[in-house]
C-alpha cells in the first residue's frame with residue numbers, strides 16, 4: 254500500500270470509516286500515545302505552571318486525550334470533519350477547529366505556550382489542487398510563519414512526521430528557519446527501520462531552556478538503540494511520568510484512564526442523546542465489539 | 549466547543565485582512581455552560597495574554613457581566629473564579645463569528661468553527 258497522503262486528500266482519506274478504524278486500533282493508539290509523550294518531553298515546558306497548547310492536526314484526539322490527562326489546556330486543529338466528529342464523541346476537553354493548516358493559522362501573536370503535532374506534516378508535502386496556493390512550499394510557508402507568530406517567545410513546537418526522504422526534511426526545516434524558527438531535527442532510533450521517528454523540534458527565541466547560555470539553543474538528542482524495547486520502555490516511562498505529573502498538577506485536573514469498551518460507548522451515546530445531538534449511531538450488538546487490527 | 553479563552557485569541561486570517569481583524573463578532577450564538585476544574589495557577593499565567601476589553605464585551609454577549617471593565621491589580625479568589633467561569637466554562641455551540649474588518653463569516657456548528665478559506669482568500 255502506498256502512503257496515505259498519496260492516496261487522497263486528508264479530509265477524504267479520513268472519512269467516517271477510516272476515522273473510526275484509525276481511532277479504535279489499539280496498536281495505533283499505543284504508537285500515537287508514545288509519540289505524544291515524547292513530543293511533550295521535547296517541548297520541555299516549565300513544570301511550575303500549567304500551559305496552553307496547540308495540537309496541530311489533532312485528528313480524533315488520541316494526542317489530545319493525553320494533553321487532558323496531563324492537565325494542559327489546549328486547542329486542536331484538523332482538516333477532516335470525520336476525525337473531529339470522533340474527537341467530539343470521545344469528549345476531549347480541548348476546543349476543536351476545522352482548519353487547513355496549509356492556509357495559515359488565525360491566532361493573535363504570542364497566544365500559545367507551545368505546540369505539538371503528531372503524524373501530520375507529511376500531509377503538507379503533497380499538493381491538494383493545482384492552484385498556486387496549493388504548492389507544498391507555499392503551504393509550508395503559510396503554516397510556519399503563522400505558527401511562529403501564534404507562539405509566545407520563548408517557546409517550542411515539536412512536530413513528529415513521516416518524511417519520505419532527506420530532501421523532504423531539508424525542505425521542511427529550510428522553510429521553518431525562514432519563518433524565524435531555530436532548532437532542528439531529532440531522530441529517535443535512527444538505525445531501526447521500524448522504530449525510527451523524526452521530530453522537528455523548533456524554537457521561538459531561545460527555545461526557553463535555562464538562561465541565555467549557548468547550549469539553550471541546542472537541539473535535544475535522539476533516543477538510541479533499535480527501539481525493540483520501545484514498547485516496554487515506553488510503558489515504564491509513562492508510569493514514571495504519570496506519577497510525577499500527578500503531584501505537579503495537584504491543582505490541575507485529573508482523569509482516570511479512558512477505557513473504550515461497550516459500556517463506555519453506550520454511556521457516551523446516552524450523554525450525546527441527552528444533549529440533543531442528532532445522528533448518534535444506534536446501539537447494536539456490534540457496538541464496541543472487539544475488532545481485528547487491520548494492518 | 550469554542551470556549552471564550554479560545555475566542556479571545558482568534559483573529560481573521562483571510563488574505564490581506566491584517567488590521568482591525570479581531571475580536572470576531574458573535575452572531576446568533578447558542579451557549580452551553582459546562583463545569584471545568586478551577587485552576588488559579590493557570591489563570592494567573594494566562595492573564596497577561598488576554599485582550600481584556602474583548603473578553604468583557606464577549607462575556608456580555610453571553611450574558612455574563614461578572615468581569616470588571618478594567619483588569620484588576622489584586623487577583624482575589626472571587627475575581628479568579630469569575631474569570632475561570634468566563635474563560636473556561638462558557639462554550640459557544642452554534643452561531644457565526646464575523647470578522648469586524650472584512651466581514652468574513654466563520655460558522656460554528658456542533659461546537660466546531662469552520663475556519664476553512666476559499667482559494668482566493670488564501671495568501
Ligand SMILES: C[S@@+](CC[C@H](N)C(=O)[O-])C[C@H]1O[C@@H](n2cnc3c(N)ncnc32)[C@H](O)[C@@H]1O
Pocket residue numbers: 263264267285309310311312313314315316330331332333336352353354355370371372373376377
Ligand atoms: C495520522 S493522523 C494524526 C492525528 C492525531 N495527531 C493523532 O496522533 O492521532 C493525521 C491527521 O492530520 C490531519 N491533517 C492532514 N492534513 C491536514 C491539514 N492540511 N490541516 C489540518 N489537518 C490536517 C488529518 O486530517 C489527520 O487527522
